[in-house]
Amino acid sequence: MNRWVIFLVAIWVGVGTSAAPVGGAHAMILLPAGGTRVEIAWGMSGPAVEWSRIVSPRMEVIASSSPADLFSIRAKVLLVGELVPLFVAALVGTDGHGVVGTLFLGPVEVSAGRRLGKSACRWAHVQLAAEPGVSLVLGGEAFGEGWQPFAAVRIFPQRDAVWEIGLSIRGDGIRLSLGGWL
């Protein structure tokens, strides 16, 4: 547990600002069909809310609202789920279309994706989840030219992934989020 504590302190002291895990950033569909997840977040650019619903084992619908984009909706459709450990999903939505791939290696998960259109961006991150209760996300994202790093910590107070508190750090500041499976 100590290494996680050290990392958390390093984030607070060393950077002092944060942002949230990238919404829809990995390719896997995690909740059972019919599952609904809600996340509210506070960051430098104001509050944001995201709602997602698992329509089928291969499809998730995600709606979000923030001061920058009052309403957007997109679907994540699992294209490749049989080539474990690789999962590939298509993202189709009002904020653009894209593809995201996830290499699921158990406690280590590597994801990379790109969205084209209104909110064009690219991202890549690694999630480490070695112990129950906390996981770490390190990566980078690019809006236009140049990549900027980000780091996030996901804290699961109940030692499961039902409810989580997310704290992330990007170039534009800290973002704190609270998300849960209803």
Added chain:
Amino acid sequence: MVPLAAAIVLLRAIAAVGAPLTVLYTNDLHLRFARLDSLEHRIEEVRAEADSVLLVDAGDAWHDFRRPLTAVWGADEMVSWMNQVGYDAMALGNHDLYWGALRLAVLARAADFPILCANAKQVGSARVPFVASTRVLTTATPVLVIGLITEEFLPYPAYPGLRLVGPAGAVREEIRHRATDADLILVLAHLPVADAADLARAVPEIDLLVSGHSHETTFEPLRIGQTWIVQSGAFGAYLGKLVLDVDPHGGRHRLIANELLPTEKAPTAPGRGLRRLLSVLTAAVAVALFVLR
């Protein structure tokens, strides 16, 4: 219900005249196909000699990223092999979760034996492909078999439907609810021997702990109170064989013998799964190019 009760009474009567129970155990097979023929031969040898044999695995049979070729195709074949040799139960290991929930459910459905895990509880409407425990009616004695998983290296964010609870409490709960007719309580714990010893101290009702995860080899079983703790190394290098004289009246069970039967490696087809691995890599490169270009 009446025939079942009669069968239990009959089996208890058989046990009362001293039929020993042989427990064959493996752990951390990790898709090592080269040793399966030898393991199977060993299992058949023991079955030919013993009247009452229980065959169990303490987890991590279906996955190993250290072997990327077998990791992309091997799990189905491992399940088939375990069905073929007649495993009675298997504990869920942390590596077995690395398939992801959808694939794990398919593998568990294909298994003719129950996958056990008592300390990861289902949350909400999630459907988990395992049960906490099972009762096995051997010809020597009825046995309650309970599974446990380690908390180490669990990909829990990928399983929002699982909540981890303490292993001791989980085992106590199973014993309280399901041990009524069982003469022997066997825990398949995907936990290192030291953690298994702590569990034995916390739950002294456990008779036998087959452990795993740490790849330890217990040539001499560890004894904590009345509990025996064993582990057979890893990768199928040994088949564990423990013979117990089970007291059908719930008293002390006597250890007759414990040995680790060595197995031999056989050549396996090189390059098997290469096409599937190449498919994975090609798709991964395509995604990477799309993101980076």
